Amino acid sequence: MHEVLQPRVENPCLKRRCSHICLIGPDLKGSCWCPKELMLATDKLNCISFKDSSFLLIAFPTMVTKMFLSKLPYSAIADITKTKLISLTNVKPISSIDCIVQNMSLFFAVESGGFIAKSKFKENSLKDWKKIVPVEDSVTSVAVDWITGNIFWISTAKPQIQVATSDGLYKTILIGDGLYNPLCIAIHPPTGVLFFSKN
Structure with missing residues (x-):
C-alpha cells in the first residue's frame, strides 16, 4: 500500500x-x-x-491422554491439545486414574483386578510405569493424597474403600461394612476429607 x-x-x-x-x-x-x-x-x-497451563487427563481403555484446557489457536489444536501420554496395549483396560501434579506422577488402576501402577510424566510423555499395589479385586476408582502420597481405591466384588502408602505398603480397609455399590472416590488433602459416591 x-x-x-x-x-x-x-x-x-x-x-x-x-x-x-x-x-x-x-x-x-x-x-x-x-x-x-x-x-x-x-x-x-x-x-x-x-x-x-491447566490440563485434563482422560483415561481410555488402553491409553491416557492429556488435553490442555486453555483456548488455543485452531492450527495448534490437532497436535498440541491432545497428547497421548501412554499406550497400554499389554495390560487390561484402565479403570481409573489420578495424578500428583507437584511431582508429575500418574497413578492408574486396571479392570478385573491385578494392580495399581505409577508412572512419571514429563512434558508430553510418560516414563516407564511400575506396579506399586497388588489388588485382588476390580478397582472402580483411585485417588491419591498429594500431601502424604497415600493411595485410596474402591474395590467392587467386596465393596470396600482401601488405602496404602505410595510404595504399596501397609494396605488396610478404611470402610468395609455397610458400603453398597460405591462408584467414585476423591480426596481433599488440605482438610484430610475423603469423599465417595454410591450408586
Missing part, C-alpha cells in the same frame, strides 16, 4: 506491551500473539509455556 493511502495513527502495539508478537488488525487495534510452542495467558499480553 502506498504511503499516502496509509492511515496516520499512532502504533497501537506500543501501548499494548505484548511479551512476544503484536499484530495490527483491520480495526487498527493491536492484539498479542505467541510463537507456536507458546500460548497466550489469560492476561492476553504474555506468552506462557503449555506446561504452565
Whole structure:
C-alpha cells in the first residue's frame, strides 16, 4: 500500500506491551500473539509455556491422554491439545486414574483386578510405569493424597474403600461394612476429607 493511502495513527502495539508478537488488525487495534510452542495467558499480553497451563487427563481403555484446557489457536489444536501420554496395549483396560501434579506422577488402576501402577510424566510423555499395589479385586476408582502420597481405591466384588502408602505398603480397609455399590472416590488433602459416591 502506498504511503499516502496509509492511515496516520499512532502504533497501537506500543501501548499494548505484548511479551512476544503484536499484530495490527483491520480495526487498527493491536492484539498479542505467541510463537507456536507458546500460548497466550489469560492476561492476553504474555506468552506462557503449555506446561504452565491447566490440563485434563482422560483415561481410555488402553491409553491416557492429556488435553490442555486453555483456548488455543485452531492450527495448534490437532497436535498440541491432545497428547497421548501412554499406550497400554499389554495390560487390561484402565479403570481409573489420578495424578500428583507437584511431582508429575500418574497413578492408574486396571479392570478385573491385578494392580495399581505409577508412572512419571514429563512434558508430553510418560516414563516407564511400575506396579506399586497388588489388588485382588476390580478397582472402580483411585485417588491419591498429594500431601502424604497415600493411595485410596474402591474395590467392587467386596465393596470396600482401601488405602496404602505410595510404595504399596501397609494396605488396610478404611470402610468395609455397610458400603453398597460405591462408584467414585476423591480426596481433599488440605482438610484430610475423603469423599465417595454410591450408586
